[in-house]
Amino acid sequence: MLDARPQDPADVAPAFRAALDRFDPARSALILGHFDADGLSAVAILKRALDRADRPTEVRITGKGENPWSPALRAEMKERRPGGLLVADLGVREGDVLPGTPTVLIDHHVPTGAPGAATVISGHGWTPEPTSALLAYWCAQALGEAGDLLWLAALGLIGDMAEGAGFPELSEAQARYGKTALRDAVSLVNAPRRTAQADPTPALALLLRCDSPKDLLKGGHPETALLHEAKAEVAAALDSAKRVAPKVRGDIALIRFASPCQIHPLIAQQWRGRLKDKVVLAANTGYREGWVHFAARTATGTDLIRFLANHRPSGAGAEYGSGHAQATGGALRPTDWNAFIAGLGFPDEQVPP
Numbered sequence: 001m002l003d004a005r006p007q008d009p010a011d012v013a014p015a016f017r018a019a020l021d022r023f024d025p026a027r028s029a030l031i032l033g034h035f036d037a038d039g040l041s042a043v044a045i046l047k048r049a050l051d052r053a054d055r056p057t058e059v060r061i062t063g064k065g066e067n068p069w070s071p072a073l074r075a076e077m078k079e080r081r082p083g084g085l086l087v088a089d090l091g092v093r094e095g096d097v098l099p100g101t102p103t104v105l106i107d108h109h110v111p112t113g114a115p116g117a118a119t120v121i122s123g124h125g126w127t128p129e130p131t132s133a134l135l136a137y138w139c140a141q142a143l144g145e146a147g148d149l150l151w152l153a154a155l156g157l158i159g160d161m162a163e164g165a166g167f168p169e170l171s172e173a174q175a176r177y178g179k180t181a182l183r184d185a186v187s188l189v190n191a192p193r194r195t196a197q198a199d200p201t202p203a204l205a206l207l208l209r210c211d212s213p214k215d216l217l218k219g220g221h222p223e224t225a226l227l228h229e230a231k232a233e234v235a236a237a238l239d240s241a242k243r244v245a246p247k248v249r250g251d252i253a254l255i256r257f258a259s260p261c262q263i264h265p266l267i268a269q270q271w272r273g274r275l276k277d278k279v280v281l282a283a284n285t286g287y288r289e290g291w292v293h294f295a296a297r298t299a300t301g302t303d304l305i306r307f308l309a310n311h312r313p314s315g316a317g318a319e320y321g322s323g324h325a326q327a328t329g330g331a332l333r334p335t336d337w338n339a340f341i342a343g344l345g346f347p348d349e350q351v352p353p
């Protein structure tokens with residue numbers, strides 16, 4: 001089959017335009033997005049661009065442990081009967097998200113399957129690799145002038161650590177809006193999704209309403225205070241998890257703790273710098289009832305997606321081992337966690353089923 005997916009930035013707007021033309025104009029398009037800075041910024045760009053083009057939209061941000069390919073979310077989407085689906089920063093997985101509904105996947109993670117009839121706008125494998133928000137910004141240009149949304153694309157790039165990647169869009173945004181303001185805005189927008197409640201609503205509201213990072217930080221919006229509270233909650237959780245000593249066996253370092261906050265990626269990232277010759281696993285048994293969530297990072301160059309595939313327990317689902325070769329993780333039921341961690345040489349790290 002002809003692979004018409006965009007191969008460089010200039011291909012993105014035409015591909016997006018062609019996909020939108022297949023949407024049912026009589027019904028709202030549903031925009032789904034990941035709850036981090038890159039995902040939320042991508043959603044805000046798409047919604048603002050579609051609003052201006054007088055195309056009706058609804059937004060659904062995924063919460064803790066949710067993904068569009070799960071039966072629960074699929075049932076919810078089916079109920080909404082959207083005229084089309086825009087799915088941002090949530091991966092490219094096997095099968096149609098909602099069979100029969102025109103779908104665009106805007107993403108940059110390693111694809112884990114063929115997503116049926118969806119239009120795929122993925123920056124995965126490009127050099128440099130655009131994040132979802134930058135791809136969304138290029139998509140928005142298919143609908144008209146979008147220059148005022150550039151700061152949102154920059155938030156996504158900074159949020160996903162693509163600051164040094166060399167995108168001219170980022171340099172331009174930094175010159176226009178200030179490096180510090182952009183970074184501070186990312187830090188605030190990223191905070192709510194890491195809290196126990198994981199409610200991204202105030203962050204998204206600001207991204208939809210503000211006209212610059214300074215407006216977001218200092219515009220007197222009530223949501224800004226909520227983001228500061230979220231940041232304080234996460235900082236406190238991080239503070240106690242930081243004191244947990246890693247257990248090292250062979251090439252693997254395990255840091256295990258229990259917190260309702262999504263701090264396992266931060267802990268893994270932190271130890272990655274200190275244990276440079278290890279695969280670092282940060283496991284959180286308190287994030288979601290009935291699951292062990294973990295983040296994997298390494299400075300060794302090991303392909304972690306392959307590493308996890310080699311150690312995949314039988315019951316692992318779509319939430320296991322996707323993401324990026326150097327930044328991945330997963331969520332496992334206790335039985336699967338127990339098999340997984342024993343297989344890695346930590347039989348004493350089992351959790352009660």
Ligand SMILES: [Mn+2]
Nearest residue numbers: 038089132160
């Ligand atoms: Mn992203």
